[in-house]
Amino acid sequence: MSGISYRILEIDLSSRQSKVIEYGEETLRKYFGGSGLGSSILLDRFEPSLDPFHPQNPLIFMTGLLTGIPVPCGCRISICTQSPLRIWGEANAGGYWGPELKFTGFDGLIISGQAKEPSYLWVTPEGVEIRKAGALWGKGTFETTGKVLAETDPHARVAAIGPAGENLSFMAAVMTGGPEARVMARSGPGAVMGSKNLKAVAVKGDRKPAIVDLKILQEATKEFLPNLKFVEGLSRFGTASVIESKEAAGVLPIKNFTQFHWDKASRIGGPALVAGFLEKHYGCFSCPIRCGKEVKGKEGPYAGVVGHGPEYETLSAFGSLILNDDLNSLIHLNFLCNDLGLDSMSAGITAAFAIEANLRGYLREKDGLDLQWGNARAVGDLLEKIARRQGIGAILADGVEKASQKLGKETEAFALHSKGLEVSLSNPTPTVSLALSWATSNRGACHLEGFSHQVEGGVPFAEAGYPKGVDGISGEGKGRLTARMQDYMAVFNALGLCKFLLFARLSHDTMCRWIKGLAGWDLTGENLMEVGERIYNIKRAYNVLLGVDAEKDRVAPRILENLRPGKPISEGRKLFFDMRRDYYQARGWDANGIPKKEKLISLRLEKAAKKIGLG
Structure with a gap:
């Protein structure tokens, strides 16, 4: 068994x-x-x-x-x-x-x-x-x-x-x-x-899973472990390790995605976090990377706050995105999101939207909050109101898309989302496929569903034809790249594996050996990718039933501008829609983003085809 x-x-x-x-x-x-x-x-x-x-x-x-x-x-x-x-x-x-x-x-x-x-x-x-x-x-x-x-x-x-x-x-x-x-x-x-x-x-359980062949598991793992050298930065500093490198590359989101560089990035990066605030390292179940960091606020109104060390996304969401370089306040805002039960990424994007809407004169109800760039205390008060739908929080509690609809069409340009989900915290200028991945992600503007931008940033994926990084500025071939990486990330989710293993160069062969050791199945890399493609398409079929099509596969105007900064928005728009057209073709979907019947049948998704009216 x-x-x-x-x-x-x-x-x-x-x-x-x-x-x-x-x-x-x-x-x-x-x-x-x-x-x-x-x-x-x-x-x-x-x-x-x-x-x-x-x-x-x-x-x-x-x-x-x-x-x-x-x-x-x-x-x-x-x-x-x-x-x-x-x-x-x-x-x-x-x-x-x-x-x-x-x-x-x-x-x-x-x-x-x-x-x-x-x-x-x-x-x-x-x-x-x-x-x-x-x-x-x-x-x-x-x-x-x-x-x-x-x-x-x-x-x-x-x-x-x-x-x-x-x-x-x-x-x-x-x-x-x-x-x-x-x-x-x-x-x-x-x-x-x-x-x-x-x-x-x-x-709470006590029934540890039985393994068909523990030796196969152990041998595959032993051969893989030297690859952890590729993720030493995560072990030392957690995901905060990439703050400074992302700022240098123009990826760090700054002032609600309106700036490309910020000279205070080092103040909120991994080395500063670990040197000044670290209490201990920890990891998840069966994790040799141990990217978790427990930290403690040291001074000011946030002294004594102890909690999970802010991840890259949270540090940028409440740091560079709103021009806040106070790590004490970032530890507090992270703690607050976790205790209130808020997605810190969406909450940070929403806070930046509120600040910009306020400064542009679109936000009239403020509950006495001084919503200015860098005002972390006001943002903390805002989070409390959002979680409880109080006052201004009732406007913002459902994210930037709904808030923009309440505040006026003029705010759509800086309401940064796709399908209602706020964008992740990376500027797509140097890795343009990220915008495509956001737009076509099944759950909205998610970076983790695709990771194509990681290949653009230099992480290899040889088994899909990408033995080294690819040009991040060009849109050529990004439809196929995005689709392939979305399929691969679907495999990680279905197997229950952390995606940091991608950075450690986890191979299809190792994955297949782990599955064989567990269940006794003989699989190939092609089998894995077929499962990933099947999963991605069945989720798309679910979305089709909810009215998702090409009209929903979009990003905000500011993101289109950032694809080709300094040039007319028409250039960014053309790049995006050319990539999306190529993506639909690579997927086997029609021009409106609907999976074709023959694609679903080839993936053994006959029931999904019938559900969306393809017979």
Whole structure:
């Protein structure tokens, strides 16, 4: 028996009933797990009448095929649902929560219905208990985690929402790990969880997965480990290690993407963070990289704040993006987002939008906040209001697209999103495929769904025909590159592997050997990429059912300007639409971005083809 249970626990909060669903090896070979398996379940259960906050909109937690297995970085958990943005919703986190769910003997959870009162779930190998959480409603994620652990098991793992999820902010995240803060953040899963009156999910198991051939796993891992030399910067400084190099390359987003260089970047970079604030290093389950950093504020109003060290995206979102070079305040804002249960990326982009809207005269309701570039204290107050939908926070709680619609058409140019999801924190000027990846990402403007910009930045992907970096300024060949990297990243999510392994030059061969050691399957690199392409297309089919087409595969005017800075926007626009045309062709989609029937059939997605009306 392999380390796969082939069992999913389904819980109906309305009826307070649960049941075990069993599935077969054929399904797992087709989708692996994680958001791959989750996408198949969501598409099967799609009903046009279900909006994101309908009780029967499923909220799915799914482990990857290699989650909880003793291979490097086999730690990820995916959460899948219809996003509050009314598109495919997906978030992903490392840490220990996903492996602990696997140890309960369930590969995933499907949660539907709505509890009559605030509740949390206690999941063990014996099943699930639905417990009252009225005393936790309104609390932050850290206090919630502590109290749930006290009521269940101090060694359990907890996923919780904060006030942002309770108040259905489209930016609401699901927090795991307590202060170590591994977050399922993007596309608003915390809001869906909050709509179900579900405050937390605690898991504790003791059923370690069986391995078909541990020797194969160990040998493949031993051969891979020397590649960790490529990620030493992550081990020393975490993702903050790239702040200064990104600034030098023109990638760091500055002043809401209006500047290309900032002479204060070194003040918020990895070396400064570690030298001045580090308490300890830590890592996720089975992780030899250990990119996690616990930090402590040292002075001023933020002295004594202890929490997860801000990641690159958070440092840039509340640092360079708003011209704030105070690391003490950045530690505090990161802590605040985690405790309130906010996606720090979307929250940072939204804060920058609010500052610019204020300075341009479009924001009239300010609640007394002095929203100026560099004013971190005002931004902290803003985050509290956003999470609780208070005053100005009610305008901004659902992100920049909705806020722009309220404030006026003139603000669309600097409302930086795609499909309603705020852009990630990298300027695409030197790596133009990033704009294409944002526009065509299934969950909105996400950098992690593609990573094509990493190949443009010099990371090789030889097995897809990219043995070295490619020209980042040219649009030539970027359609194929973007599609291939999106397919490859889908494989990482489905296997439950951390994408930092890409930087460590993880090969298809090593992946296949890990799968063989776990499950006994003989696979090739071509098999992996086919699974990735299948997953990407089934998510696209789900989006098609929600009205996504070429009209939604766009980026904001400011991003188009930044593709060819200093030149007419028409040049950036032409570059973008030429890349998108090539992308659709590489994908086997029509000119409107709809997958063709023959493409879906070739990927064994006959049911998806029928769902979207292709017979």
